[in-house]
Amino acid sequence: METTKVVLGNVRGEILLFSDDNKAGKMDISVMGNKLTVYHTEVSEEHAGKGFAKILLDKLVSYARENDLKIVPLCPYVHAQFKRNPEQYNDVWLKEEN
Numbered sequence: 001m002e003t004t005k006v007v008l009g010n011v012r013g014e015i016l017l018f019s020d021d022n023k024a025g026k027m028d029i030s031v032m033g034n035k036l037t038v039y040h041t042e043v044s045e046e047h048a049g050k051g052f053a054k055i056l057l058d059k060l061v062s063y064a065r066e067n068d069l070k071i072v073p074l075c076p077y078v079h080a081q082f083k084r085n086p087e088q089y090n091d092v093w094l095k096e097e098n
Contacts, residue, residue, distance in 0.1 A: 002017060002018065002019050002024070002052070002055055003017070003018045004016065004017050004018075004055065004056065004059040005018070006059070006063050008029075008031060011030050011031060011032055012028075012029070012030045013029050013030065013031065014026045014027060014028055014029065015027040015029060015056055015059050015060055015063070017043075017052055017055055017056050017059075019047060019052070023044070024043060024044055024046075024047040024052055025041070025042055025043035025044060025047060025052045025053065025055075025056055026041075026042055026056070027039075027040065027041050027042075027056050027060055027075070027078075028040040028075075029060070031069065034068060034069055034070055035069065035070055035071075035072055035094060036060070036063070036064050036067075036069040036070065036071050036072070037071075037072040037074055038060060038071060038072070038073055038074060038075045038078050039074050039075055040075050041053050041056055041057070041075050041077045041078060043056075053077055054081075057077075057078060057081055060078070061089065061092055064092040065091070065092060069092070070092060070093070070094035071089075071092045071093055071094060072094050073093065
């Protein structure tokens with residue numbers, strides 16, 4: 001069973017993914033104002049190819065929507081997914097830095 005959890009400190013944090021109570025992946029994030037920046041997505045080797053990065057992405061996007069945040073996708077994986085599926089992410093994608 002897979003579960004996700006958002007852990008935020010003062011500004012920096014992580015979205016963690018657990019599979020059977022073992023950490024399977026994470027996203028490094030920060031939140032400042034209404035901007036959520038995602039820096040890196042990582043899935044453990046033993047869980048590679050199982051769609052776990054997509055589970056993390058779905059949690060990232062749902063967290064942004066629930067908290068009225070715009071995502072700055074510095075992570076290459078997230079940026080690639082946003083570019084491939086813009087209609088799915090336009091409401092949360094901050095395309096230009098102001």
